[in-house]
Amino acid sequence: SGNRTFTMIKPDAVAENHTGAIIKMIEEAGFSIVALKKTLLTPERAGEFYTVHKERPFYADLCKYMSSGAIVPMILEKDNAVADFRTLIGATNPANADEGTIRKLFAKSIEANAIHGSDSDENATIEGNFFFSGTEQF
Numbered sequence: 001s002g003n004r005t006f007t008m009i010k011p012d013a014v015a016e017n018h019t020g021a022i023i024k025m026i027e028e029a030g031f032s033i034v035a036l037k038k039t040l041l042t043p044e045r046a047g048e049f050y051t052v053h054k055e056r057p058f059y060a061d062l063c064k065y066m067s068s069g070a071i072v073p074m075i076l077e078k079d080n081a082v083a084d085f086r087t088l089i090g091a092t093n094p095a096n097a098d099e100g101t102i103r104k105l106f107a108k109s110i111e112a113n114a115i116h117g118s119d120s121d122e123n124a125t126i127e128g129n130f131f132f133s134g135t136e137q138f
């Protein structure tokens with residue numbers, strides 16, 4: 001048991017068949033998978049997910065990229081999940097990511113950075129509910 005966070009493996013990492021390796025790192029770091037699927041975002045739904053970034057210069061590219069291929073969203077559980085997961089994935093820009101982090105190993109660029117991690121408990125709930133119904137979050 002513990003707190004929950006939301007993550008999704010992004011199109012670059014899924015397309016390059018890194019899904020299994022990334023999930024293995026997540027489980028070995030002590031996270032339990034509460035919910036998981038493989039799905040595709042339309043550009044409109046990607047835009048809805050990233051509404052918070054809509055005034056940013058990278059918003060249009062981000063929506064295009066996030067709808068360019070399959071993603072693997074997940075809800076994860078662990079004590080201190082949000083903070084510990086952000087440590088596991090590393091900095092947004094892989095150039096700044098610590099050795100051994102998921103982004104250091106798998107990210108291609110600041111945009112195609114392999115994986116998402118919620119930045120707060122509140123956003124973890126909002127983002128999890130975006131992809132998973134109540135009965136998928138037992």
Ligand code: CMP
Nearest residue numbers: 053058062092110111112113115116117
């Ligand atoms: P994430 O932090 O998961 O959610 C916002 C995403 O926007 C981020 O990952 C990157 O994929 C992308 N992003 C953030 N900053 C930039 C940037 N400066 N240029 C391009 N993409 C960015």
